[in-house]
Amino acid sequence: MNGTLLEVSGVSVTFDGFRAINNLSFAIGPAELRAIIGPNGAGKTTFMDIVTGKTRPDEGKVVWGDMAQSLLRMSEAQIARIGIGRKFQRPTVFEDQTVTENLVMALRAPRSPFAVLGWRAKPADMDRVQALATEVGLEDALPRKAGELSHGQKQWLEIAMLLAQEPKLLLVDEPAAGMTLAEREHTTRLLVDLAKTRAVVVVEHDMEFVRRLDCRVTVLHEGAVLAEGSLDHVTSNPHVIEVYLGR
Numbered sequence: 001m002n003g004t005l006l007e008v009s010g011v012s013v014t015f016d017g018f019r020a021i022n023n024l025s026f027a028i029g030p031a032e033l034r035a036i037i038g039p040n041g042a043g044k045t046t047f048m049d050i051v052t053g054k055t056r057p058d059e060g061k062v063v064w065g066d067m068a069q070s071l072l073r074m075s076e077a078q079i080a081r082i083g084i085g086r087k088f089q090r091p092t093v094f095e096d097q098t099v100t101e102n103l104v105m106a107l108r109a110p111r112s113p114f115a116v117l118g119w120r121a122k123p124a125d126m127d128r129v130q131a132l133a134t135e136v137g138l139e140d141a142l143p144r145k146a147g148e149l150s151h152g153q154k155q156w157l158e159i160a161m162l163l164a165q166e167p168k169l170l171l172v173d174e175p176a177a178g179m180t181l182a183e184r185e186h187t188t189r190l191l192v193d194l195a196k197t198r199a200v201v202v203v204e205h206d207m208e209f210v211r212r213l214d215c216r217v218t219v220l221h222e223g224a225v226l227a228e229g230s231l232d233h234v235t236s237n238p239h240v241i242e243v244y245l246g247r
């Protein structure tokens with residue numbers, strides 16, 4: 001697979017006769033940051049649903065890793081376990097628990113039910129909690145209840161909880177939505193840093209945010225790739241201007 005972590009090829013999905021994904025092909029390397037943009041209904045969410053096993057395509061291939069494993073034969077849970085993490089737009093942290101407790105729970109999550117019974121955080125786990133919090137910039141917030149955090153901080157906490165599972169690919173849906181300028185800048189740096197050691201796919205409508213990510217951009221339209229390349233390259237494409245930017 002030569003430097004490709006995930007390869008989607010010729011994938012189509014039809015909902016009640018409507019082709020939401022139409023012969024879509026997409027590939028990402030193991031340490032790459034990619035932004036996916038496109039108008040409403042372009043198929044961005046459906047694409048992520050396919051990669052995470054929530055939606056099964058009618059045709060095409062979704063292949064993972066050096067062993068070229070097909071994700072189409074795996075359950076959502078298996079796909080999560082092999083290293084694909086997904087961050088939805090709204091944070092889903094446990095508001096009544098502290099940042100530490102949220103992260104401890106995230107470390108527990110992949111263990112078998114038998115391992116979870118009677119499980120206690122060990123010193124090594126607390127070191128890991130500290131490291132995860134530091135990675136996302138929440139080291140000073142560890143004792144605070146998640147419900148007291150700002151919107152941006154909750155998003156970072158959820159990213160840290162996903163990182164606890166050590167994903168090789170992180171799918172992030174509209175991370176900048178509802179964030180202050182300072183939070184956006186922090187999020188930009190965080191995503192750029194995370195993509196140094198794993199693949200990160202960011203679905204985002206905010207063009208200024210995409211510009212700051214300074215990465216390759218894939219434009220989806222009507223369930224297929226309309227253009228791909230630098231942001232300047234895709235935003236000067238007349239088709240992209242017509243269907244997305246010029247509206």
Ligand SMILES: Nc1ncnc2c1ncn2[C@@H]1O[C@H](COP(=O)(O)OP(=O)(O)OP(=O)(O)O)[C@@H](O)[C@H]1O
Nearest residue numbers: 015016018020038039040041042043044045046047
């Ligand atoms: N479960 C479903 N049943 C029927 N149609 C669906 C279903 N899921 C998605 N669609 C349709 O498929 C198309 C692609 O939807 P999708 O949500 O993937 O687009 P999107 O690019 O994520 O849009 P947005 O930017 O608005 O979130 C849309 O026309 C949508 O109405």
